[in-house]
Amino acid sequence: MLTIKCAACKRKLWKYDKIGHGQVLRCHKARIKRHYDYRTADNKILCVCGKQIGVDKGSFIKMIAKMFVYTGQKRHG
Numbered sequence: 112m113l114t115i116k117c118a119a120c121k122r123k124l125w126k127y128d129k130i131g132h133g134q135v136l137r138c139h140k141a142r143i144k145r146h147y148d149y150r151t152a153d154n155k156i157l158c159v160c161g162k163q164i165g166v167d168k169g170s171f172i173k174m175i176a177k178m179f180v181y182t183g184q185k186r187h188g
């Protein structure tokens with residue numbers, strides 16, 4: 112499980128069940144297991160500090176590289 116955090120302020124955003132060792136390009140909503148502090152505005156996913164983390168694409172969030180960091184382990188697919 113990964114803990115996704117804002118790169119700017121390091122706040123926790125959500126916990127994500129990442130399968131496989133690839134880059135985190137998308138977060139599928141069905142695999143977001145815990146929600147922390149973030150908000151949505153139109154289709155933007157924003158940290159409470161105001162930085163945009165990703166774009167809401169419906170079933171998944173398209174992540175913006177360099178706007179987030181993560182800790183934890185990816186799961187073997």
Ligand SMILES: [Zn+2]
Nearest residue numbers: 117120158160
């Ligand atoms: Zn932030």
